[in-house]
Amino acid sequence: ENQRSSVSLCVRSAVVKTAGSLKTDDASRNDIPCLRKFVPAFASSHSNWNRRSFNVCCHVQSYILWLDRASESDLLRLPPCYLVKVTAQQILAAITKIGLVPVVRTASAETALLSVEAIYNGGVRAAEVTMTVPGALKALEKLADKFGDKLVLGAGTVLDPETARSCMLAGAQFFVTPNLKLATIEMAKRYSKVICAGALTPTEVLTAWEAGADVVKVFPANAVGGPKYIKALKGPLPHIEMIPTGGVNLETAGEFLKAGACAVAVGGELIDAKLIKENRYDEMEARARQYLAVIAKAREEMAA
Numbered sequence: 001e002n003q004r005s006s007v008s009l010c011v012r013s014a015v016v017k018t019a020g021s022l023k024t025d026d027a028s029r030n031d032i033p034c035l036r037k038f039v040p041a042f043a044s045s046h047s048n049w050n051r052r053s054f055n056v057c058c059h060v061q062s063y064i065l066w067l068d069r070a071s072e073s074d075l076l077r078l079p080p081c082y083l084v085k086v087t088a089q090q091i092l093a094a095i096t097k098i099g100l101v102p103v104v105r106t107a108s109a110e111t112a113l114l115s116v117e118a119i120y121n122g123g124v125r126a127a128e129v130t131m132t133v134p135g136a137l138k139a140l141e142k143l144a145d146k147f148g149d150k151l152v153l154g155a156g157t158v159l160d161p162e163t164a165r166s167c168m169l170a171g172a173q174f175f176v177t178p179n180l181k182l183a184t185i186e187m188a189k190r191y192s193k194v195i196c197a198g199a200l201t202p203t204e205v206l207t208a209w210e211a212g213a214d215v216v217k218v219f220p221a222n223a224v225g226g227p228k229y230i231k232a233l234k235g236p237l238p239h240i241e242m243i244p245t246g247g248v249n250l251e252t253a254g255e256f257l258k259a260g261a262c263a264v265a266v267g268g269e270l271i272d273a274k275l276i277k278e279n280r281y282d283e284m285e286a287r288a289r290q291y292l293a294v295i296a297k298a299r300e301e302m303a304a
Helices: 010-021 033-045 052-057 060-069 088-098 109-121 136-150 161-170 182-190 202-210 227-234 253-258 273-277 281-303
Strands: 100-104 126-130 152-156 174-176 194-199 215-218 242-244 264-266
Touching: 088 100, 088 126, 088 152, 088 174, 088 194, 100 109, 100 152, 100 281, 109 126, 109 136, 109 273, 109 281, 126 136, 136 152, 136 161, 152 161, 161 182, 182 194, 194 202, 202 215, 215 227, 227 242, 227 253, 242 264, 253 264, 253 281, 273 281
Parallel strands: 100 126, 100 264, 126 152, 152 174, 174 194, 194 215, 215 242
Antiparallel strands: none
């Protein structure tokens, strides 16, 4: 059950040692016994094995490159000793780079999948599926299988550590809570996962950060002043990364970033229930592009 977070240097070490023992001419050929011995046997016993990977794995340098770039679904087809780890720092960096976390809160798992597909097609490479979605865990599993490492997949409305653990096993790479529960932060940190803990007051924000939260979700931001409140919090707490939720739309997203947010979370303004009901996912896709444009413009202005 720990496959997604398992890291082993056994294969890397073995491959490097094998490469080191070969002559230059041998190393340039696709003829590395230790890999050829293992891969066919494994492939024959695992119908889901991506046989394309075998050809890649037969060359030392290509194999190591494959390990670095393989999707999560590809990695899960390997034994634990062959797995590598996407670090929490990489996930956090990806979220910050994207600048947008769509909050997928829909009436069914099917519409959640369609919504994520729409925003992905719109260029957004992150999504937070809330646990209020019926069949949310199944939705996470399907999304993880479909998109692999092409999408930073998160679980939202995670109220307790037990739910967080279930989401990890379903494929979630980061976790968002609407409340401050230290046990949930502890669970995420135990497995080196990114946790965005919910808080509102300065005391809660600092408590979440000191407990190990990677980012603090300021919720509901619109109820306490919006961008002005984020700016006020960042005054005495400039070292704490914040993602505001609530009241974020096309008009305010840029202002939240300029106020000091590292990214913004958008719910119904992007994952629009009316668009879903009318099956207008193409408009959701277009709206996703609009948000990315707003974020890019805001960051350009901040850098000027």
